[in-house]
Amino acid sequence: MAHLIIFLPLLGFIFSLFLGKKFSFKATQILTTSFLFISALLSWILFFSFLGERETEIIHIFNWFTSGNFIVDWSIRLDSLTTTMFIVVCSVSACVHLYSIGYMSEDPAKERFMGYLSLFTFFMLMLVSSNNLLQMFFGWEGVGLASYLLIGFWYHKPTANNAAIKAFLVNRVGDFGYAIGIAGIFYIFGSIEFDIIFNNAENFKDHSIEFIGMTFSTIDLLCFLLFIGAMGKSAQLGLHTWLPDAMEGPTPVSALIHAATMVTAGVFLVARMSPLFEYAVYTNLFITFIGASTAIFAASIALTQNDIKRVIAYSTCSQLGYMFFAAGVGAYNASIFHLMTHGFFKALLFLSAGSVIHAMHHEQDMRKMGGLFKKIPFTATMMWIGSLAIIGFPYFSGYYSKESILENTYFSSSSMASFAYTIGILTALLTAFYSWRLLFMTFHGKTRSDAKTFDHAHESPLVMTLPLCFLALGSIFAGIFFAEFYIGKLQYSFWGDAVILHKDGHHYLPFIQTLIIKSSVALGVMLAALIYFYKIHLSKILAHNLDPLYSISLNKWYVDELYNSFFIKPYFAIANIFWKKGDEKIIDGYGPNGISKVISITSGYLSRFQSGYLYHYAFTMLGGLVIILTWFIYF
């Protein structure tokens, strides 16, 4: 069954690549979509079988390669962590496949698009089902490739091409850390299989290692290196710049890859390696710090963006921050639970945004929207559901997971916990604000679009609305149904050995704290309503009066500009210096060209001796004779 789940998408990709052109594009669409629905169905069945107490199961496929004692197998590891990822990936991917049939209906390269989506799904499933670090790396880089291909799908757009390269390269910076981390783990543990690493982790608790001339705690260093990889993939502060640009890709791609699945791979990595991260005290502090900082940083940018997709993109970045600081304080189960609920509601938000964009003939600027509720009520309702889930409105899925993260952080003994907790609440306020800002600007008030576009705005076809319904179900009910298993009473039997759980019982937040959280969320919504619904001119006045702050937020804290002048420009400058000065001037100049010059100059001098005049030769002979005679006489 697990084989089918993983390899059906690959089959779909191969079909679309080789046979897609032979048949009508419909054949590819139907085939890849139905494969994904089968995968999704099977993964739910598998998931339910893991709701009870089921042992971790490892299915060996075949040996990838062996070099000395470096043994890498293709295998499938099934436990509740894998099956959770299976349902998120397959469900969202199936919805996105179906949705794309409608969304991409006017695109000439439908087969290619469907094929890439299936390819992505395959790599993602390989990533989450891996039983060793290298197969995971295979999936990890594979999803990076699929993301590169899909961001640059509209290759005629220069912005899309640049965004695609940026995404791949920033991810590779992370992968650089990840790769060294794997090498280090093999060096320390003599294996890259999870079980061997986990069983021996405790033995290296107080072990230290020398690295670039300094001494580090071994596990801290290894986890830090792995976390660099996670930061790249999950767009955490510093390596986050690619994610907003990735919105250049088609919207279904943003929903699948850059919201629900691929970007959560970093969180998954930390959760999967939790038995190791348990012992990485300082790295955990670092993770908490980066997670919390990213959460508020990205939220602060989302406040002022006008592109509907960019708002959601920064919101994704911010929510990933939540997942990381949860993992940093050791609440891996809450982190993964938020990953799952987030997968549903963020995919819902993105696909709804896609539906809005579709209705508005590819307009993404919210300043040119407004009043769309009347025109596309279904999409608007879906967007409301997604937004309610993301701010953690009671009984929606996000409520359980976010509450659980804050709860765990509040009770954590980590020295970063109070920092993270405060930021978590502040970010919840900002989240509520930008979510409702988006809703009001898009769907309510008077329209700001031109009359023609507004009149033509229409609800999307059934292939696009149906996936929204599925995801809405997930966004509403995933919390109520599964909270018990992920974070509640049944968590120990559900998780088993999949992630580390802290057995200190379940606490509830003090009443005053829940009140603070809820009122800050309400405050966010009310502020948004005030500024963007009742007193629309207020936004301009605020922007004017708060100018330095407003500009910083609007320009994304100038990080791109900073990187451009500190990394990219010097990179090209140094490259040119190495080429023109290093290779051509120094190496060639003193090497082959220099030697040939020296030879031609000296031979030029030497050739003067062969002048052809007899008296020159005679004189030279005489001179030679004098020297020889002198030599013999004196020595």
Added chain:
Amino acid sequence: MTDIPLLSLTIFLPLLGAVVILLIKEDKSSVDNIRKVALCTSIGVFLLSLLIWLQFDNSKAEYQFQEKIRWFSDFNFYYHIGIDGISLFMVILSTFLTPLCILASWESIKIRVKEYMLAFLFLETVMIGMFASVDILLFYIFFEAILIPMYLIIGIWGGDRRIYASFKFFLYTLLGSVLMLIAIVVIYKLTNSMSIADLQGNYFSTNIQMYLWLAFFASFAVKIPMWPFHTWLPDAHVEAPTSGSVILAGVLLKMGGYGFIRFSLGMLPEASEFFAPLIMTLSIIAVVYTSLVAIAQTDIKKLIAYSSVAHMGLVTIGIFIVNSQGLEGAMIQMISHGVVSGALFLCVGVIYDRMHTREIKFYGGLVNRMPIYSTVFMIFMLGSVGLPGTSGFIGEFLIIVGSFKYSSIVVIGAASGIILSAVYMLYLYKRIIFGVINNEKLKDILDLNLREKIILIPLAIAVLLIGIFPNIFIEPMRLSLDLIISNYELVNGK
């Protein structure tokens, strides 16, 4: 074992084909026959080499398919050939690339076709002969003989600045060759033996080893090439015809790596241990420096040439960390680089044949007109970048894993290739393939024809095959490499 001298047959079959071609009188009607004879011969050689692989015994570390005939009555020089795990894939790489090269020059070589094919078949003989030599003198003869057809191919069928390129090539290799010849004479004087197999071990005093090592280093470092002896390579590549570049990158650079494993590690372990830090330093500089230089290039071939230097930097790191992961990684990286960079040069040849320029600026938006070309180019680009699932990844990653034991600086240097290689390759791909066609001349460019598909698709399959089933390639070489490692560790007391 059969009585047929399979290995000798493989070595000299190309010469037989060359004799047949020599007998054909070149005129307009027979040119095609000349090409066909050359192609059939090289395919036959490839099949023979596959037969060798099929009969190769993975459980033996020593030379197989040995043939030994005394050459001079008064000296211990033998015509002694054999194949072990180290040379097996070098031979197959040579025989695999040669027919593809002949196919690639089917239309692009228009003048002196007969001489061209003769040069190529002669080149194939000496390449196989070199990798199959067990006698050092025989090795040296083949090693130097390769330069003759290579000079001719660059010098006659090359580009405008071919004289400068071959002069540079000559100056560098001359220095190395002379020193290597002296080293070989010294070895014979000291041991009265010329057998690579017998001299594996530690037969020289530490002092002598140092000198011998430096002499061999001069030759191999130029060949592979290591920084700062690399500047002949970009020029040679740019001036060589497509198939010349393929052989240059695919096989000739591997002579350096092969030599390092056989001679430096195998015969001079103490000196290798002593000089390893030097190699590491030069290699890390190569990886970082040439990757940077690559991105500044305006000529596609030069860019790929510089990327070769960076990839070979990884190979030398892998070789001199001397453990299973490092050496097997280096071998796989060499095979992979042979396939990938060969294929990349062929890809450049495809558009060069159509447009007669290699300026990156000239191109852009090719995907609109050439979707199949763009797809195969993508596979090779990913192979060069080292994406998991392609051949480039296995070698690169094994070297990274192996080098963690050696030193943290080396592992960082080796891993920096992960980022740097992606920078120049993706940037190149974007500029050539993506975007819209702005250049009027590109409006009617055609996609791959059947001949070009036949050339590029086997290479694409090879890239994926090595990436997904690397064990097929690692297993035959394992024991031969283990022998070198255990000897090295024994000598250096590890």
